[in-house]
Amino acid sequence: AQSVTQLGSHVSVSEGALVLLRCNYSSSVPPYLFWYVQYPNQGLQLLLKYTSAATLVKGINGFEAEFKKSETSFHLTKPSAHMSDAAEYFCAVSEQTSYGKLTFGQGTILTVHP
Amino acid sequence: GAGVSQSPSNKVTEKGKDVELRCDPISGHTALYWYRQSLGQGLEFLIYFQGNSAPDKSGLPSDRFSAERTGGSVSTLTIQRTQQEDSAVYLCASSLARHYEQYFGPGTRLTVT
Numbered sequence: 001a002q003s004v005t006q007l008g009s010h011v012s013v014s015e016g017a018l019v020l021l022r023c024n025y026s027s028s029v030p031p032y033l034f035w036y037v038q039y040p041n042q043g044l045q046l047l048l049k050y051t052s053a054a055t056l057v058k059g060i061n062g063f064e065a066e067f068k069k070s071e072t073s074f075h076l077t078k079p080s081a082h083m084s085d086a087a088e089y090f091c092a093v094s095e096q097t098s099y100g101k102l103t104f105g106q107g108t109i110l111t112v113h114p
Numbered sequence: 115g116a117g118v119s120q121s122p123s124n125k126v127t128e129k130g131k132d133v134e135l136r137c138d139p140i141s142g143h144t145a146l147y148w149y150r151q152s153l154g155q156g157l158e159f160l161i162y163f164q165g166n167s168a169p170d171k172s173g174l175p176s177d178r179f180s181a182e183r184t185g186g187s188v189s190t191l192t193i194q195r196t197q198q199e200d201s202a203v204y205l206c207a208s209s210l211a212r213h214y215e216q217y218f219g220p221g222t223r224l225t226v227t
Binding site for chain 2: 024099100103
């Protein structure tokens with residue numbers, strides 16, 4: 001069974017600093033990979049997704065992620081954090097042979113300090 | 115356009131009561147998913163509907179949970195004889211088809227007292 005591990009349940013950065021949120025997956029076949037963001041009392045919003053095309057994926061709000069098969073990783077980055085980026089971020093996978101059911105990591109809460 | 119809507123947004127119920135949670139997917143989306151978000155378990159898949167095919171119920175935690183999707187559109191998740199461990203946010207998502215982007219609703223926060 002596939003699983004997702006997000007390293008660090010809480011990440012704190014200063015405004016303008018690099019954001020790096022880590023995600024590793026375990027799957028025998030490279031899955032589809034996603035990053036979602038959740039603002040307080042809201043549903044999940046898709047930031048970006050990897051579906052076996054380019055390994056560097058650009059998403060909304062300046063975020064990007066790089067798929068590294070050798071490391072089974074899909075880390076999320078943003079060069080310069082903004083106060084509005086404060087939220088909870090979830091990495092998720094779905095098997096290519098499945099119907100799209102998402103398996104989520106435990107989430108990382110990002111705090112941005114002025 | 116309209117996104118995925120869920121009702122009610124909040125539900126407080128007494129242990130042992132039945133509850134129904136509703137999801138209105140985006141028009142034209144054939145795939146519909148239910149997930150549960152709780153402090154202890156994180157985000158977990160519950161059930162999947164695709165068109166007129168039989169749903170995948172493999173994520174339902176017990177036989178107290180059931181769901182239906184009428185006319186390929188609106189879905190209702192029913193929890194019978196609620197327990198305190200059922201307290202969670204129940205999220206619904208829809209997509210054009212499998213592996214397309216899933217659009218999530220705002221969720222229903224269920225509190226069992």
